[in-house]
Amino acid sequence: MAHDILYALQAVATWQNLLIMAAGIWGGVIIGAIPGMTGTMAVTLALPFTFYMEPVPSILLLVALYKGSTYGGSVSAILIKTPGTASAACTALDGYPLARQGKAGKALNMALYSSVIGDFISNLSLIFLAAPLAILALRVGPPEYFMLMLFALTTVAGVSGNSLLLGLISATFGLLLATAGEDLYGSFRFAFTDDMQAGLSVAPVLIGLFALPELLKLIVFRAAHKNEAAKLGDQKVSRSEFIGSVKSILRGSVIGAVLGAIPGIGPSAAAFFSYGEAQRTSKNGDNFGKGELEGIAASESANNGACGATMIPLLALGVPGDVITGVMLGAFMIQGLTPGPLLFQTNIHEVYMLFIGMLFSSVLLFFAGKVIMRGFSHVARVPQSLLAPVVLLLCLFGIYSIASSMFDVAILLIMGVTGFIMFLLNIPAAPFLIAFIIGPMIEENLRRALAISRGDPSVLISSPITMIFAALIILVVGLTVRREFLKSRNRKA
Amino acid sequence: MHTSFLRSPWFCGLLIAAFFAFVIFALIPVYVPRPAFIPGFAPPPDMWPRTVSIIGCALGLLLFVLALLGRAVESEALETDHAPKSVLITRFIGAMVVFIAYVLLLPYVGFLIASMALTGAMILLTGEKNYRYWAIGLTLLGPIVLQLVFHSALGTQFPVGILTKQFGF
Numbered sequence: 001m002a003h004d005i006l007y008a009l010q011a012v013a014t015w016q017n018l019l020i021m022a023a024g025i026w027g028g029v030i031i032g033a034i035p036g037m038t039g040t041m042a043v044t045l046a047l048p049f050t051f052y053m054e055p056v057p058s059i060l061l062l063v064a065l066y067k068g069s070t071y072g073g074s075v076s077a078i079l080i081k082t083p084g085t086a087s088a089a090c091t092a093l094d095g096y097p098l099a100r101q102g103k104a105g106k107a108l109n110m111a112l113y114s115s116v117i118g119d120f121i122s123n124l125s126l127i128f129l130a131a132p133l134a135i136l137a138l139r140v141g142p143p144e145y146f147m148l149m150l151f152a153l154t155t156v157a158g159v160s161g162n163s164l165l166l167g168l169i170s171a172t173f174g175l176l177l178a179t180a181g182e183d184l185y186g187s188f189r190f191a192f193t194d195d196m197q198a199g200l201s202v203a204p205v206l207i208g209l210f211a212l213p214e215l216l217k218l219i220v221f222r223a224a225h226k227n228e229a230a231k232l233g234d235q236k237v238s239r240s241e242f243i244g245s246v247k248s249i250l251r252g253s254v255i256g257a258v259l260g261a262i263p264g265i266g267p268s269a270a271a272f273f274s275y276g277e278a279q280r281t282s283k284n285g286d287n288f289g290k291g292e293l294e295g296i297a298a299s300e301s302a303n304n305g306a307c308g309a310t311m312i313p314l315l316a317l318g319v320p321g322d323v324i325t326g327v328m329l330g331a332f333m334i335q336g337l338t339p340g341p342l343l344f345q346t347n348i349h350e351v352y353m354l355f356i357g358m359l360f361s362s363v364l365l366f367f368a369g370k371v372i373m374r375g376f377s378h379v380a381r382v383p384q385s386l387l388a389p390v391v392l393l394l395c396l397f398g399i400y401s402i403a404s405s406m407f408d409v410a411i412l413l414i415m416g417v418t419g420f421i422m423f424l425l426n427i428p429a430a431p432f433l434i435a436f437i438i439g440p441m442i443e444e445n446l447r448r449a450l451a452i453s454r455g456d457p458s459v460l461i462s463s464p465i466t467m468i469f470a471a472l473i474i475l476v477v478g479l480t481v482r483r484e485f486l487k488s489r490n491r492k493a
Numbered sequence: 494m495h496t497s498f499l500r501s502p503w504f505c506g507l508l509i510a511a512f513f514a515f516v517i518f519a520l521i522p523v524y525v526p527r528p529a530f531i532p533g534f535a536p537p538p539d540m541w542p543r544t545v546s547i548i549g550c551a552l553g554l555l556l557f558v559l560a561l562l563g564r565a566v567e568s569e570a571l572e573t574d575h576a577p578k579s580v581l582i583t584r585f586i587g588a589m590v591v592f593i594a595y596v597l598l599l600p601y602v603g604f605l606i607a608s609m610a611l612t613g614a615m616i617l618l619t620g621e622k623n624y625r626y627w628a629i630g631l632t633l634l635g636p637i638v639l640q641l642v643f644h645s646a647l648g649t650q651f652p653v654g655i656l657t658k659q660f661g662f
């Protein structure tokens with residue numbers, strides 16, 4: 001085995017391969033930072049170029065693009081409250097307030113450190129735990145998915161702001177909106193127009209809800225300090241700040257690695273899950289959503305932690321966990337490699353080369369992030385009255401380019417107005433978004449579980465995994481209700 | 494807009510309950526069709542939206558009741574430039590008019606021109622007066638640069654206008 005690893009190390013550590021990975025990481029970070037442009041887009045666009053490359057460099061290029069774009073999503077989330085990817089939504093909750101306080105560099109640095117650590121741990125889990133995690137993934141059926149997603153939904157409590165009730169109402173709106181479009185059995189729900197038969201895409205809803213209300217607030221209220229350019233201020237993450245976030249980074253990385261290994265879950269749910277856990281357990285829990293570095297650490301370590309792990313079901317079982325790994329499966333096939341258990345017997349050299357290349361890409365992500373951050377952090381110095389309309393412009397072009405759809409552009413504007421009205425009514429936007437993203441997974445798996453059990457709801461607590469999650473849900477709900485009760489009593493006092 | 498009536502928890506609760514009741518009794522029966530055949534014991538398509546809406550309606554009513562009992566969290570005060578309420582409403586209506594005009598004008602003048610107009614209008618609506626040259630530059634060049642970037646990188650074909658297609662945009 002040592003011989004195989006040394007051979008792989010020698011084969012990967014060439015300047016050509018490092019250049020390809022660096023290009024992938026840089027390209028991914030830039031694409032991820034542009035609202036509306038996603039990692040899926042980056043990987044799909046790069047696919048034709050891989051036809052002319054060797055198998056391992058071609059896969060490494062795609063993996064580098066995926067990792068870079070996942071980190072890149074945090075850049076726009078922090079600087080302009082516009083998550084470049086859905087998995088960076090929680091990053092915006094704390095990153096943007098920090099940027100407005102003149103700590104954009106600090107927030108970007110924390111996002112980078114936690115992304116790199118999450119990514120590295122995820123790669124290690126891919127190398128050493130691929131087999132057990134793949135077996136765990138195989139044990140996860142619709143009831144387990146449902147309970148897992150329901151538990152992820154408890155994150156809502158952590159992002160509800162001052163009122164849990166308003167947070168729950170917001171989540172209910174998100175769950176309802178997510179039902180629009182074609183369902184599991186081909187019924188078109190709430191299809192008021194032909195465009196709505198396909199449902200609402202995540203990108204226009206996400207960006208509309210987060211980015212546009214800032215512009216409308218600026219236009220309507222014109223609060224004097226809102227228009228000031230934020231000072232760059234303190235850029236470095238201090239040793240104590242980093243140590244204070246280590247627990248959340250490590251927990252987020254593990255959450256990302258485990259959830260990433262389960263097909264269909266992906267980085268967004270992992271980020272929500274990790275953010276919720278960090279908020280629940282941190283001594284600074286009350287600061288989450290107001291500019292807490294630990295919140296960024298939890299979210300970013302989990303979403304990048306899921307990246308490497310999504311390769312586990314692909315490599316070990318031949319099952320793509322999401323759209324991006326689906327595209328990568330195509331790239332493997334084009335290169336004459338068939339992912340699955342046999343790959344470890346027939347192409348072990350390529351597998352080791354891939355593992356080592358992925359470890360290299362974590363290091364490259366750190367350097368690419370450091371360089372890009374310097375340029376991007378100056379965005380925080382642009383006055384809001386110029387920045388906000390430019391963000392709108394960027395959103396319009398980005399959203400239109402995803403599906404060449406004016407319907408998506410209209411949804412973007414409508415969601416912007418909805419987000420503003422929610423702000424006026426004191427309804428937090430984050431629970432809406434979490435529910436909108438997780439909602440379809442909850443419904444689909446609930447209906448599948450009930451169909452399998454012939455309508456018997458006891459299937460939802462029939463296995464050890466579902467029982468554990470049911471117990472965790474009860475525990476979290478109980479603790480949340482207790483906390484709300486105490487908060488309400490303190491308010492009265 | 495920042496009066497206690499529209500932003501009061503009891504009104505908000507009532508509005509939310511009414512919305513979800515409307516979904517349950519008016520929208521779901523019409524816009525969530527049940528297929529003639531549902532395989533096995535699979536729950537019908539309206540099961541989940543109905544469940545969610547019932548929960549939403551109940552939460553709205555709970556907010557209403559808590560507000561009446563004085564136990565709901567009051568809305569936070571809005572930070573404004575101390576303009577009168579009528580001015581705030583006018584600004585909001587102005588932004589809505591610009592959004593609607595953008596969607597309506599786009600088929601006639603194309604994506605590029607409509608986006609330029611939207612950017613310019615938005616900068617004007619923010620009340621920006623100090624950075625005139627930057628504002629003009631961003632309004633005119635911003636959409637052109639973005640169109641070039643997206644067209645060359647992704648091959649996106651942005652809609653051309655009925656009135657402007659002879660000029661190629």
